[in-house]
Amino acid sequence: GENVEQHPSTLSVQEGDSAVIKCTYSDSASNYFPWYKQELGKGPQLIIDIRSNVGEKKDQRIAVTLNKTAKHFSLHITETQPEDSAVYFCAASTGSNDYKLSFGAGTTVTVRA
Amino acid sequence: NAGVMQNPRHLVRRRGQEARLRCSPMKGHSHVYWYRQLPEEGLKFMVYLQKENIIDESGMPKERFSAEFPKEGPSILRIQQVVRGDSAAYFCASSPGRGSYEQYFGPGTRLTVT
Secondary structure, eight states: OOOEEEEOSEEEEETTSOEEEEEEESOTTOOEEEEEEEOTTSOOEEEEEEETTOSEEEETTEEEEEETTTTEEEEEEOSOOGGGOEEEEEEEBOOTTOOOOEEOOOEEEEEEO | OOOOEEEOSEEEEOTTOOEEEEEEOOTTOOEEEEEEEOTTSOEEEEEEEETTEEEEOTTSOSSSEEEEOOSSSOEEEEEOSOOGGGOEEEEEEEEOOTTOOOOEEOOOEEEEEO
């Protein structure tokens, strides 16, 4: 099955700086890569996703890049704000008849004011 | 448009009791996924259902766990004879299906087994 690894496990940044989280996946058939933000006591919230036919996608202060050859993808948050503090999860799916997600272990991001 | 709803939000059971977790998908969504999150860990896939059908249950423990998504009503995740190791947060996600990849998660049910 798919194995997704995520780094770093914790990340502390100064407000206004950028944050980068990296993930690798093992199954070359994976073609869908979402990112979720989870705040304490809440469910994961889909913040951005990318499909394998696209190399980069941007939405305001967040962007995701995908390198299919190297089988890794990254989340970039620019101009971080205190409300960006949360746990972020990457995930991968092979699609076809089953869209189940394989998740990374998560990155706890703390934005220092 | 209401999001994914789960209830109860918190559930306490003693060892050996049964736990029933309910999930109502977003309006218009016909596909439901259940995931389990152990403390300090990521989410692990358990089961994928469409109305009246189990599509993939490869992540479900072979014993004591079952899931259903009837034609009418919410999806149910049932855990029989709970043990302390079942303590976790259980999340369901819904999707429109029909080739849609996006999954939207509910707030979760936090199960504590005493």
